[in-house]
Amino acid sequence: ILMERALRHALDHDELFLCYQPQVSSKDLAIVGAEALLRWRNADGHLVPPSDFVPLAEDTGLIVPIGDWVIRTACRQAVEWEREGRPPLKIAVNVSPRQLVQDGFVDKVAGILKETGMASGRLIIEITEGVALQNTKETTDTLLRLKALGLHISMDDFGTGYSSLGYLRTFQVDSLKIAQSFVGEMAENEGHAGIVKAIMAMARSLNLSVVVEGVETEEQVKLLQAIGDCTIQGYYFYKPLLPEDFSALRDKVK
Numbered sequence: 001i002l003m004e005r006a007l008r009h010a011l012d013h014d015e016l017f018l019c020y021q022p023q024v025s026s027k028d029l030a031i032v033g034a035e036a037l038l039r040w041r042n043a044d045g046h047l048v049p050p051s052d053f054v055p056l057a058e059d060t061g062l063i064v065p066i067g068d069w070v071i072r073t074a075c076r077q078a079v080e081w082e083r084e085g086r087p088p089l090k091i092a093v094n095v096s097p098r099q100l101v102q103d104g105f106v107d108k109v110a111g112i113l114k115e116t117g118m119a120s121g122r123l124i125i126e127i128t129e130g131v132a133l134q135n136t137k138e139t140t141d142t143l144l145r146l147k148a149l150g151l152h153i154s155m156d157d158f159g160t161g162y163s164s165l166g167y168l169r170t171f172q173v174d175s176l177k178i179a180q181s182f183v184g185e186m187a188e189n190e191g192h193a194g195i196v197k198a199i200m201a202m203a204r205s206l207n208l209s210v211v212v213e214g215v216e217t218e219e220q221v222k223l224l225q226a227i228g229d230c231t232i233q234g235y236y237f238y239k240p241l242l243p244e245d246f247s248a249l250r251d252k253v254k
């Protein structure tokens, strides 16, 4: 209860902010997008990791207003960067199952796009395989309507959850983010490289793009480049950055 009140307070008092982790093309390592990641600096100045508060926000339903804030803030930021003259990027936001099944979610997103001037084709909704577990009909309907608006759908942490491959088609997913665990051991373990290869081959034949996250070593980058084209996100290139650091970086590497 205490934590819930603190989180509600955080939302109302600007204690939440977003970091943006750059994503690069495997071909030329140019920045092509970013994932928006939620952060909470509480009243004590303490940085609370999302793993400590996102589950609570999901359980209490606070993820709905927090999630709205995330989408609006990320869209505003993307448009601001563009107005400052930087080439447009794709921005991915994480969306919880609970957000997808709220009444009026699609209209809300449409309103945020309109209000901020964000192009729908540059907004990526990251869902997890967990969305497949409940409310399949409602979720499918919502995802198809989001796609009709022009948004892209990405399946996060692919390969670790319970989803069947059929959901990739039912949900009309556009891209897969390969779970970090497969990438981490890729260089040491043949089997894990095999999984990454297999997911990339499957994605190619289904016409899906692939994001590989958790890339931490040059060896992993080389292995990925040998397997095929993908988008890479990981500490080897960039950590999640504050907006001002992200701008400075882009102005430097441009």
Ligand code: G
Pocket: 036, 037, 038, 039, 049, 050, 051, 054, 063, 067, 070, 093, 094, 095, 096, 240
């Ligand atoms: O940076 P990292 O520690 O940021 O994120 C940890 C977890 O928190 C990840 O699983 C990520 O999906 C989740 N997360 C980060 N930002 C958001 C957000 O805005 N909404 C939701 N629902 N989850 C988020």
Ligand code: G
Pocket: 021, 037, 094, 156, 157, 213, 214, 215, 216, 233, 234, 235, 236, 240
């Ligand atoms: O679960 P999701 O993919 O939404 O969250 C991404 C999480 O992965 C964030 O917590 C982000 O900070 C973290 N992350 C991004 N790149 C790396 C990396 O190279 N190594 C590790 N260990 N974590 C990473």
Ligand code: MN
Pocket: 035, 094, 126, 156
């Ligand atoms: Mn994610």
Ligand code: NA
Pocket: 156, 157, 158, 177, 179, 180, 213
């Ligand atoms: Na992920």
